[in-house]
Amino acid sequence: MGVTVVVPANSEVGGVPEPSTANPGRALWWRRWPLWAPVAAASWGVLYAAIEVTWAAAGITVPWTAHTSYAPAVQLLLAALAVLAGGACLASTRALARPGRAVVATALVVTIPVFVVGTNGLPIYFVTLVTLSGFESATGLAQVLLNTVGAALLLLVGLSYRRRLRGDCPRCGRPHAGADDGPLAHPAASPAPKRTRTVVYLLMCGLLPWAGVKTIWTLGGDALGVSADAWQRTTSLGASGPAKAAAAAGIDVTVLAAMVGVFLLLGLLYAWGQVFPRWTLVLSGRRVPRLLPLIPALLTGIPLTMYGAVLIVMAPLIAVGVLPAIEPSTPFTTSSGITWMVEFGGLAFAGLGIGLVVAARSYAARTHPVCAAAWDQPVLTRSRSS
Incomplete structure (x- = not known):
């Protein structure tokens, strides 16, 4: 038997919420991140693919670890995956039938881990830059940064898409009436369990x-x-x-x-x-x-x-x-x-x-x-x- 439960919106753990005091006009672009994240991810996919194809065609060395580099075939595969991910992000903004939703979800599930793995090495580059030790490869650093930006955008799109499919607000993840780009309410400060x-x-x-x-x-x-x-x-x-x-x-x-x-x-x-x-x-x-x-x-x-x-x-x-x-x-x-x-x-x-x-x-x-x-x-x- 199905049971519908009424939950007060302010019943979250964390105390009385603190309304956001940010300037509405200035914060509007950030509040609408579920709208612009798919477009940004698609743009990243095109840029990423162009750079990878250019590096592969020109034979430019792109380090993966200290002793290994990306093979041209791997760079072309990454370019194809970036285009696939960008296309899936654009498709996620449309009303799709069940097969279409399955294709979008599969594309995101497959590509997100690839670019997350590509962020490996970011802490090492950070330490060398902060200590003014320099870095061995500009292309290696560029590759890690491209993977990092792509992984972040794809994760945002995946999160908002999952919430939208559940009927929740794509920004805050809670089902509610009204606009999804208005002010935010923040929980009171609390330590971890x-x-x-x-x-x-x-x-x-x-x-x-x-x-x-x-x-x-x-x-x-x-x-x-x-x-x-x-x-x-x-x-x-x-x-x-x-x-x-x-x-x-x-x-x-x-x-x-x-x-x-x-x-x-x-x-x-x-x-x-x-x-x-x-x-x-x-x-x-x-x-x-x-x-x-x-x-x-x-x-x-x-x-x-x-x-x-x-x-x-x-x-x-x-x-x-x-x-x-x-x-x-x-x-x-x-x-x-x-x-x-x-x-x-x-x-x-x-x-x-x-x-x-x-x-x-x-x-x-x-x-x-x-x-x-x-x-x-x-x-x-x-x-x-x-």
Whole structure:
């Protein structure tokens, strides 16, 4: 038997909503993101395909990892997938029959993971740019940025399309009458549930072996068969001024970058990540724009998770002989030492990456705004079987 339940629009967990005070005219373009995201994604698909075809035809090298590059055939395949994804995004704005909806959904399901995987390497480029260490390949950086922009647009289109098919507001995800581009109401600030915090803290522990070994080297100790002098000589080659200054203070720049990630994690878990605390001075008491921590958390967390997972799996396979041993290179003197460092790196990157994704998911749910119209009237949930 079908039962229809009436749910008050203001029954969401999170306290009394805070109406958006943004200037309506200035924020109008952002409020209409479900309308312009498909067009932007289609434009990206055309641009992406043109660039990939040009690179493939000209034989331009586009790095995938430090030792491998995209083959021309792969670049042409990516170009075709980008055009397919862009076409699906445009089609998602139309009223389609069931077969058409299935084709659009399938195209998005197939292409979104491809371009999400293509964001791998973004954290590495970020660290090298921030530390003024430069980057090895302009085309590699351009490829990662193109994949990142495409993945973000496709995810927005997929989200709004799924909501539209369910009969919900494509922007806020709640069924309600009235316009879907009006003011928003924001939940009150709240910390993540205790279970979420515990999971994230455990994941953060994965940083300890990797950060510990690097800190030992930086402070002058020996570990994994690597002497402090050999490590410092190797890392000083091509290092920037900020990186050398950090090393002189006993701080490895990559460990420092990880600590920035931990700071971001804490902001996602606690209420001060939703309302600027007192130590932020002029910003104190103001609501934190929810995309300010969410964008870096997801852009960093997803690539780190993928990269770390590969390292975690690879190191044991090397240790038992399934994969060939890694030839030691300076400053490492043994294959076992570099294999252990690969495993420590995998635990650190995957732990931090998964932690960021888990914390970002909790933060997104706790800060999810809804259209003000959804708080002004009760809405009917869908009928469900009892």
